Amino acid sequence: MTGLPQTNIQRINDVLSNKILIVEDEALFARAVAKHLKKAGFDCECAENLADARALAKQFLPDLVLLDMRLPDGNGLDLIAELVDKNIKVIVMTAYGEVADAVQAMKLGADDYLKKPIDLEELLLVIKKNEKAFELQTSLDYAKQRNTHASDSVQLLGDSPAMQSVRMQIDRIAQLGHLIDAIPPTVLISGETGTGKDVAARMLHLTCAKKEKPFVHVDCASLPAELIESELFGHEKGAFTNAVTSRPGLIESAEDGTLFLDEIGEIPFALQAKLLNVLERRVVRRLGSTKERHVPARIIAATNRNLHQMSNTGQFRSDLYFRLNVLSLTMPALRERVGDAVQLAKHFMHLTEKRYGLTTHSLSVSAVEAIQDYAWPGNVRELRHQISRAVLLSSQPTISAEGLALPNYAVEMASQQGDDSNAVPTLDAAEKGMLISALETSHNNISKAARHLGITRMKMRYRMEKHGISL
Numbered sequence: 325m326t327g328l329p330q331t332n333i334q335r336i337n338d339v340l341s342n343k344i345l346i347v348e349d350e351a352l353f354a355r356a357v358a359k360h361l362k363k364a365g366f367d368c369e370c371a372e373n374l375a376d377a378r379a380l381a382k383q384f385l386p387d388l389v390l391l392d393m394r395l396p397d398g399n400g401l402d403l404i405a406e407l408v409d410k411n412i413k414v415i416v417m418t419a420y421g422e423v424a425d426a427v428q429a430m431k432l433g434a435d436d437y438l439k440k441p442i443d444l445e446e447l448l449l450v451i452k453k454n455e456k457a458f459e460l461q462t463s464l465d466y467a468k469q470r471n472t473h474a475s476d477s478v479q480l481l482g483d484s485p486a487m488q489s490v491r492m493q494i495d496r497i498a499q500l501g502h503l504i505d506a507i508p509p510t511v512l513i514s515g516e517t518g519t520g521k522d523v524a525a526r527m528l529h530l531t532c533a534k535k536e537k538p539f540v541h542v543d544c545a546s547l548p549a550e551l552i553e554s555e556l557f558g559h560e561k562g563a564f565t566n567a568v569t570s571r572p573g574l575i576e577s578a579e580d581g582t583l584f585l586d587e588i589g590e591i592p593f594a595l596q597a598k599l600l601n602v603l604e605r606r607v608v609r610r611l612g613s614t615k616e617r618h619v620p621a622r623i624i625a626a627t628n629r630n631l632h633q634m635s636n637t638g639q640f641r642s643d644l645y646f647r648l649n650v651l652s653l654t655m656p657a658l659r660e661r662v663g664d665a666v667q668l669a670k671h672f673m674h675l676t677e678k679r680y681g682l683t684t685h686s687l688s689v690s691a692v693e694a695i696q697d698y699a700w701p702g703n704v705r706e707l708r709h710q711i712s713r714a715v716l717l718s719s720q721p722t723i724s725a726e727g728l729a730l731p732n733y734a735v736e737m738a739s740q741q742g743d744d745s746n747a748v749p750t751l752d753a754a755e756k757g758m759l760i761s762a763l764e765t766s767h768n769n770i771s772k773a774a775r776h777l778g779i780t781r782m783k784m785r786y787r788m789e790k791h792g793i794s795l
Contacts, residue, residue, distance in 0.1 A: 342387035343367045344451075347377040347403070348417070349395055353442075357390070360444050373397045381407065388413045388451065391434075393425045401428055408433035413454060417442060480520065480527060481671055482664035486656040493653055494524065498531035500651075508532065510603060512588075512648045513626040515655030518705030521626040522586060524655055528624055529582040537581030540621075542574050545587040553595055554611055563612025575608050578621035588648065589629035589640060596641045603647045658700040658707065665695050668704060672711040673723075685715055690725035693786030698730050725789055756791040759784075768795045 344361055348354040349372045358368040369384045371377040373396045381389070389407055391414055393400040400416060407414050414434040418426045426437040435454045438447060480491060497511060511528060513521045522541065529539045547555050554564075558573030575583060585591075591599060602608050603623065607616040625648050634640035658665055666687070673685055687695070700706055714727045758777065766772035774784035788794070 342451075343369075343384060345377065345380055345384060345386035345389045346370045347372075347374075347389060347395070347400065348392045349373065350392075357442065357444070357447070361448075364448060374400075374403055377403060378406070381410070381412065386412060388415065388454075390447075391416050391429075393418050393429070399425075401425065401432060404429055404432040404434055415450060415454065480523060481668055482661055483667070484656075484661040484664045486661050487664060490524065490653065490655065494527055494531060497528060497651055497653070507606070507620060508622045509650040510648055511624045511651045511653060512631075513624065513653045513655060514631075515626075515628065516657050516703055517628045518703035519655035519657060520704050521628075521655050522584070524653060525582075525584045525586075525624045525626060529584075529622075532582070532622065534581055534622075538577065538579055539582045539584065540574055540578040541584045541586060543586045545590040549592065552592065553598075556595070557598065557608055557610055559611035560613045563610070567612070570610070573608065573610065575602060575619060575621070576617060578619075580620040581622070583621040583623050585623065585625040587627060588625040589627040589631055589634060593639070593641070596644045600641065600644045600647060603644070658703045665698075665700065665707060666692055668707055669695050669711050672708045673715055676712045676715040680716065682715065683721065685718060686722050688722050688724045689782050690786040690789045691723050691728055693783055694725035694728055694730055694790070697783075697786070725786055755787065756793070759787055759791060759793055763793070763795070770795075 344366050346354050346357055346361075346368060348357070348370065351370075351372060354370040354372070358370055361368050369380050369386070371380050375397055377389070377391075380386070389403075389412055391400045391403060391407075393416060404414055404416075414429070416426060416429040416434050416437045417440055418429075418437055419440045429437060436450050438450060480487060480494075497508075500508065511525075513524050515521050525541075526539060529535060542556070544552075554567075554571075554573070556573050556575055558571055558576055559567050561567060561570045602619055606619045608619050609616050631640050631645045631649070635642040635645045658668075669687065673687070676682070677684060695707075702709075710728055710730065714723050714729065718727055720727075759773070762773035762776045763770070766776060770784055770788075771781050774781045777784070779787075
């Protein structure tokens, strides 16, 4: 048995912090292994037989068991299934000539095996290798679970003609993907911030034949400028300072699923040529590598900027723009989706109630009017945030227009103008004056005042509440 250099011990300790149970009937050997593992930062316990091992597995709750095959009260094979059922990793230790036992152990679910006499450095390397494999599998399982949950909640709500058109376009693009065996054409989704471009991209992914494959969402605007090339294209070991290992980029990570390049207009001009090469040749080359890797992923891009105009002014490569814009999809602003805002508001209201375990809320007539009349410059994202805020802060089961706390830009401008008598009245001030005049003319009869102004009684009530007019 050999020792392990302190530098190696420290490096492994930086990665791992597991509890290890050593099941070995040779007490001196077991204590020696435990001593060295503790120096490497592990919490260790020893058991000399199967009975003690079962008891310690319940009390100590190990992450890993080093298991000898020949024990005083039975064969270590008898314990493997129990440990695997508890999600405990197992590395078996076999003597020379017990290869058959090692094979059987692997079939029962053991993660690895070592032949005696055990070399400590080899043991630590095997532990590290299995830990990394476990972490990778856990990460992949989490990503798949997260994508599954995200996919379950993906919806493009709204019955307006604008949204019906969007859904028809998505269905048509999906059909094109099923008609051919090749990679589906690139799609460019445009629209204002908060219109749901990411939802449309995920819908396109879910309607394709490879919906079970990865969906990699890359927010180009949030990638650090100094790391964006490495993040997208990956790098080889030694490609730059601190590149201690090789790493695939986000483009490679999409595999044969979908790569969603959100806010594509924020990609630095210097990298646009490299991205164009990926789109045209369907290969990617990591930083510091001469090897090209195939890119089978479907690519969807999105932007809230006018790429055509940017290409005309030299801010965005025109060849990349035309290569991205094979198929285009425009997400309408919420103000263009007549009737959808209230439907979405009720949906977000129920989601917030469910998430926080709150009682059911409803929208007052004035709140409905406010939602319909507001321009929603932040679109669906702004609507969701305002509704969630209103539900969380509401002390009543009915949410009023005041409870929505929608921004009032006209009032802010009026306050900035101060008492300047020569200032042009704001739209808000003019509207309030018209309301008061109509009420005075109709002797405070709201219905008559509404008819005089050419609006409904509900809108009249909402505007009175909005301006603080009471009778």
